Structure formats: C-alpha cells, structure tokens
Amino acid sequence: MRWQVNSEKPLYVDQWIDVRLADVELPDGSHLAHRLIRIAPGAGALVTDERNRVLMIWRHRFITDTWGWEIPMGRVEAGETPIMTAAREVEEETGWRPGPLHPLLCLQPTNGISDSVHHIFRATQATHIGQPTDAWEAERVDWIPLADTYRMIGEGNIVSGTSMAALLYMLSTA
DSSP, X not given: OOOEEEEEEEEEEOSSOEEEEEEEEOTTSOEEEEEXXXXXXXXXEEEBOTTSEEEEEEEEETTTTEEEEEOOEEEOOTTOOHHHXXXXXXXXXHSXXXXXXXXXXXXXXXXXXXXXXXXXXXXXXXXXXXXXXXXGGOSEEEEEEGGGHHHHHHTTSOOOHHHHHHHHHHHHHO
C-alpha cells in the first residue's frame, strides 16, 4: 500500500532543517496532513584497530539529556561526498586519521518522520595525528573492545541508534 504525496509546503526552513507539511493520500482515498523533516545526509565511520577495538567518543546529547558512546559522525557538507565527511569527522572528533574507508551500511534512522540518511563506513586502522580539532564534541575519546559493545548497548552506555546499528552489524558479521 503506497501513500501518495500530493503536495508539500514548508513550515520552517534554515541551514540545518526543513520542516514541511505534506498532503498525503492514503490507499483508501482519505487524506492525511503529515509533518516531515528534510535534512542533509550524515556520514560516519566505525574504525577498528588490530586489537579489535573500536574508536568511540563519549558525549552528552543535550536534546535527550543523555550521555553515551558513539562512533564519529556528522553532516555531509556541500561539496563533500559521504566518504569524505566520514574521514573528516573521525579526524575532527577524535584526533585519529582513519585508514582506507569502505562502505559498511546505509540507514534511515527516522524514516517515519524524516528523509535523513546515514552513510557508515569502516576502517581497520587509524593513525593518531593529535588532539581533536572539535574538542567540544566529546568528553572522552577511547578505543573500546568491540566485544564489549553488545553489553554496553544493553546497559544503556550506547544509545545512539546509528552507532548501535553499525556496532551490531559488525558483531553479527564478525
């Protein structure tokens, strides 16, 4: 059953977000006024090392007032490809330069309300290049044993859906 979008009108638009009202026709012919969010894609990386640890940041998210471990990730900027963004975000947020990046997975974390797409890449090595340039992004940067991340998700120490998806995918294919 496909929903038909007849029109969209902007409710609020700025450089980060585009909130819209859509006139959606349901399969039974009825109409629904549905809010949706158009947002730039994001990209990040799951970086592991030779000891099977994953590079993560410990950060506070003010919107949900929660702390948690996350993989480095950010918005794809104009003129960037997702793989360029993933490499830039790892460097800026952690101070580590990832080795060759390869696609891991692509997900739509909130597809019931938003068109946001997250491109996640994988690197199996990284080189320390200094302090993070975006020091305000994380309270801590650390290498976490990949095997511990399943438990950490269950304990609520990893709450980011995108980070969870990437880690659980890695664990399921290891």
